[in-house]
Amino acid sequence: MHSSASSTPPASASRRLQLASLLRERWDLVALGLLAIAPLVIPALGGALGGQVTTLFIYCILALGLNVMVGYTGLVHLGIAAFFGIGAYSMAILTVPMYPFQMGFAAAAVISTLLAAGVGLALGAPTLRLRGDYLAIVTLGFGEVVKVTLRNLEQITGGMKGLNPVPPPGAGVTLGGVDLGMAFAIDPRYFYYLSLIVLAGVVVAMRRLENSRLGRAWVAVREDELAASAMGISATRVKLSAFAMSSAVAGLAGCLYAASLSTTADPNAYDFNRSIMMLCAVILGGLGSIPGTLLGVAILVGFDTVLAPWADSWIQQMNINPTGSSLLSFSGWRLALFGLALVLVMRFRPAGLVPSRRLAAELHEGQT
Amino acid sequence: MKLKPLFSKAANAAAIRAASSGTPLLDVDRLSVRFGGLVAVSELDLDVAQGSIVSLIGPNGAGKTTAFNCISGIYAPSAGSVRFEGRRLERSFAASTFWGAMGVGLLTGLLFAAAAVDVDRLWLAVIKRGMITGEPFTIAGAQARLRGYFRAELAIDQMAGKWRVVSADGLDVLAIKRNLADANSLRDDLQAAVTARRTGPGTVPDTSDLADVAQKIPGQSSVLPVKEDVLDRLAAGKARIRRRGWLGLFAGWILGTAGTIAVWQRGRRSAHVVAQAGISRTFQNIRLFSTMTVLENVLVGLDRSIPGGVFGMLFRSPTNRRGEKAAREQAIEALKFVGLAAEGNRIAGQLPYGDQRRLEIARAVATGARLILLDEPAAGMNPSETGELAGLVERIRDRGVTVLLIEHHMNVVMRVSDRVAVLDHGVKIAEGTPAEVKRNEKVIEAYLGPDA
Amino acid sequence: MSVQFFLQQCLIGLTNGALIALVALGYTMVYGIIGLINFAHGDLIMLGACLALSLVTALGLATAGPTATWLGISLLIVLCGLFCGTLNVAVDRLVYKPLRSAPKLAPLVSAIGVSFIFMNMGLFWIGSADRAFPELLPSTNLLPMEGLQITWKDLLVVIVVVPLMVGLTLLVQMTRLGKAMRAVSQDQTAASLVGVDVDRVIAATFFIGGFLGGAASVIYGLYINTIGFQIGFQNGLYAFTAAVLGGIGSIPGAVLGGLVIGLVRSLSSAYVGERWTGAIVFAILIVILVFRPEGLLGRRTKEKV
Incomplete structure (x- = not known):
C-alpha cells in the first residue's frame, strides 16, 4: 500500500497492473463474456456438463439471495433451502399437467417468486425482533418444517416422488421455426443461457440495491442497529425487506431448478444440508461481496461435482486402493476434507476469500 | 396524567x-x-x-x-x-394496527384450519380428483367439490367405463356400478343411510343433509353393499371435519391476533x-x-x-x-x-x-x-x-x-x-x-x- | 385414548427431555461464554456414542452380571465424558481460540467444519449403516401396573441426569470456577482485568459441556439402542432448540427447554403422528418466541449505550 508511491513502476509492470485492475474492476463483464462464448467453443457444454454448469448458476443465484440476509444485513439464515423448495414446488404445482393451472413459465416464475417472498414476510414479521442467534434457530426450524411438510403432503407435493414433469419454458411456443419447448428439453445450452441471463440480472439487481437507499439501510442495520434506528430507520422493516428479498431470490432460483431438472426431485433436495452449504459458500467467499459469493459457490460445488469424482477415478487408475477400503478412497474422506477446508479458510481468511471492499478496508484498519 | x-x-x-x-x-x-x-x-x-x-x-x-x-x-x-x-x-394504537392484527389473525386462522381439516385430502378432493376423472376444471366445479368435502357428501366418478360411488376425496370407494342410473340411486341410498346415522337422538339435520336425498326414508329394505362401520365413519366424518375446521380457524385467529398485538406492543416505543x-x-x-x-x-x-x-x-x-x-x-x-x-x-x-x-x-x-x-x-x-x-x-x-x-x-x-x-x-x-x-x-x- | 396412555407418553417425553436437556447444557454453556453456536456438539456426542459402543464390546458388558453391568455403565459414563470433554477442549484450542477476535460468523463456519470432520470420523469408526447398541438393562416394568411402565432404562436416565444437573448448578453457583465463568460470560475484558484467566475458564466450560455430552452419549446408546454416524445432527438440532427455547445461556432454561421439547415430541408422536413431530416442535418454538423473545427463562438483555 505505502511502498508503491515512492518509485514509478516500469512500463510492463504498469500494463500488468492495468490488466489486474481491469480484472478487478470489470471482472463481471469479462466473466460474462467468457461464459457467453463458452457453449459455442466447448462442445461438452451441449451435454451433461451443460446441465451441471446450469445447476451451478442456479446455486449462484440462491447464494446471492442468501447474501442479502447474511452478508448485507448480518442475519444468520440457516433455512434458505426452504425458500428454494417453495419456489421449486410452487413452480411445479403451477405448471405440471396433473394440476389444472398449467401456466406458462414466466407467469409461474413470477407467482412463485412472489409466493416465496410472501412466505418470507410471514415468517419474518413475528420473528425478526429476535436476537441474532434466536433468529438463526427459527430459520433452521422453519427449514425443517418446510421439508417435513413437503414430504408429508403427498397429495399436493407428490411426497418422496416429487412433482414431474415440469414443462420446459416456452413449451408450445415456436420462435423462428424452432419449437422452444423442444429445444429446451433437448439442448442443455438453452437452459445454460437462460440461467446465465437470470444470474446476470440478479447480479445487476444486487449491485443496484447495494448502492440505493435499501442497501445502505441493510448495511447500516448490520453495522449498528441502534444507531440506524436512532436515524429514523425502522430496523424491523429493513430486516423484513432483506428477508423478503432473500426469499424471493431463493424462490426464483427454485423455479429455475425445478424447470431445468423438469422435476422438483424429492424433498431432501431442500434440506438443511443445502442451506448450510449455501451459508458456507457465502461466508467462505466473503460476506456481502458478490464476486466472493459466486466464487464460494463455485468452489463448494466444484469440490463435490468435479474434484471428488476426479480424485476417486485417479485413485482407481493408480491402483492405490485395490481392496476398495473407504479409508483409501477420496469420497471416504470427502466430509473431513470439506470440514477441514472450512476450518482452514476461516482460520487464515476470517473475512472470506474475496471480502467486500468495505469489510476489507475495516480489517486493514484493524491490523495497522 | x-x-x-x-x-x-x-x-x-x-x-x-x-x-x-x-x-x-x-x-x-x-x-x-x-x-x-x-x-x-x-x-x-x-x-x-x-x-x-x-x-x-x-x-x-x-x-x-x-x-x-x-x-x-x-x-x-x-x-x-x-x-x-x-x-x-x-x-398509538391506530386503525391500521387493528386491521393488521385482524388480518394476521385471519391468515393464521386459515392456516390452522387448513391443517385441521387435512389440507392434503382437501387438495385431493377439490383439485386433483377433477383432473383424475378427466372433467374440465372450472371454478364452479371446484366450489362444488369444496362444499362436498366439508359436507362429506358422496360423489360419483367414472373410471374404466364403470361408475364408482366414492367419498368426497375419492379415497374411499364404496361401490362400483355398470351404469350411471344405478350408481346415482345407490349414492342416494347411501347418503340417506349416512344422514340417518346423523339424525339420531340429539342431533339436528342441517340443510345440506336435506338436499334432494334425505326425503328417502332410510332402511327401505334395500340392502346396501357397505358395512355398518363404514357408514358410521362417514356419518361421523362430516361433523368432525367441520368441528376441526372451525376450531382451527378460531384457535389460529386468537393466536395470530394475540401474536401481532404482542409484537406491536414490544415495538411501540x-x-x-x-x-x-x-x-x-x-x-x-x-x-x-x-x-x-x-x-x-x-x-x-x-x-x-x-x-x-x-x-x-x-x-x-x-x-x-x-x-x-x-x-x-x-x-x-x-x-x-x-x-x-x-x-x-x-x-x-x-x-x-x-x-x-x-x-x-x-x-x-x-x-x-x-x-x-x-x-x-x-x-x-x-x-x-x-x-x-x-x-x-x-x-x-x-x-x-x-x-x-x-x-x-x-x-x-x-x-x-x-x-x-x-x-x-x-x-x-x-x-x-x-x-x-x-x-x-x-x-x-x-x-x-x-x-x- | 386412555389417561394411562397419556401418562405413559408424558413419562417417555420427560425421560427423553432429560436426555435432550443434558445435551442442551453443552450448547447453552458454550454459547453463554463465547457466544458461539457450537454446531459440532451434536456430532461430538455421536463420537461419544461410538466410543461407548466400542467399549461395551471390548469389555464384554453385554454378557456381564448385574453388578458388573452397573459398574461398567458408570465406567462408560466417566470414560466417554472424559473423552468428549477432552476432545471439546482440544477443538476449542485448535479451532475456535484463534478466532476470538474474528468476525462473528467465522467461528460458526468453523464449527460447521468441525462437525463435518467429526461425522467423517464417526463414519470410519462405525461405518455408514446404523448399529445396534446392546441392551444392557432389562426392560421389565418396575411399576406394579398394567399400561404404565417404567423400566430400568428410564430410571437410568433419571439417576444419571439429575445428579449431573444438580452438580452443575452447584458448580456454577458455589465455586470459584463457577463465579469466574459467570464473570467471563458477562464481560471478558473486565473479567481478565480482575485477574480471571479467561482462556482457562473457557477451556473449563468446553470440558464440562463436553463431559455432560459424553455422559449423554452413553445414556443415548443405552436408551435408544441404535446409533449411526448421522445421529449427531438430528439430536443436536433438538438440543439446540431446547437451549434456545429455555433462553440460551441459562442453565435452568436449558433443562426446562429440554423437558418441554421432550414432552412435545412424545405427545405429538402419539396423538398427531410421528411424521409431523419435527414440524410441530418447530412451530411451537416459533410461537413461544413470538410471545417470549428471550426464551422461557432467558433474561432480557439491555444494550449498553
Missing part, C-alpha cells in the same frame, strides 16, 4: 394545539428510570424551548445518558412522560419512532456505520427523504434517481456544514476521532430533526477542537434546530447554553442560566464535594 390519544389524527391535532399555545418543544415530565433496584433518573422535569441550546451537566453516573436514552426511545421510562411538540413519543417524530442524536461512544463511507453514513440519515420502493431502486426509476441525487447533494451540504466535505469517500471507521464525532453530528443534522441530542460531543478533544465544536453547536442552533447537550467541558457549556440543568445521582439539583448555575452552592457541592 392525560389520556393518551387513541388515534394518530387526534395526536396530530394535539400537536398543532400545543405548538400554538407556546408549549415547550420538549417536555420531560417527572421522568424516572429504574434498573432493578437502582434508580438512575428520579422524577426529572425538563423543558426545552424551541430554538434554544440546553445543557445537561453533572458528575459521571448522574443519569444524564440514561435520560437521553429515554428521550430518544432506547429505554422505556419506569414512570413519567416525555412529550415532543406536545405529543407522547410512542406509536422504539428509537425509530422517536427519530421519525423529529429527534435525532449522537452517542457518547461514537456509533458510526464504520465500514461505510463518510458520505454513505450521512445518506443513511437522509434515508427517509428518498422516495420510491424496491422496484424504483431496481429499475432506477426517475423518481428514485432524482431522490438519490438530491439526497447526495444534501449529504454533501451536511458534510460541508461540519467541515468534512473533503472526506466523503473515506471509510468512516478510518477517520480520526474528532472527525468521527463531527460526522455523527452531520448524520444527525441530515435527518432533518428539529431537536438534536448531543451526548458529550467534545469528549476527547483538545482545546482548539473544543472551541470549533462550540461554534458548530451554535451554528446548528442558528439553522433553527434546538439542541440538548450533555457535556463535561464547562467552557463549551457556559459559552453556548441558553439554559443549564444539573443532575446528580439521578436528581435535578439546579436549573437556570449558565451564570445562575455557576453560582449555585448545591452544584459546587455536587462537583467538588461538601468541603469545598
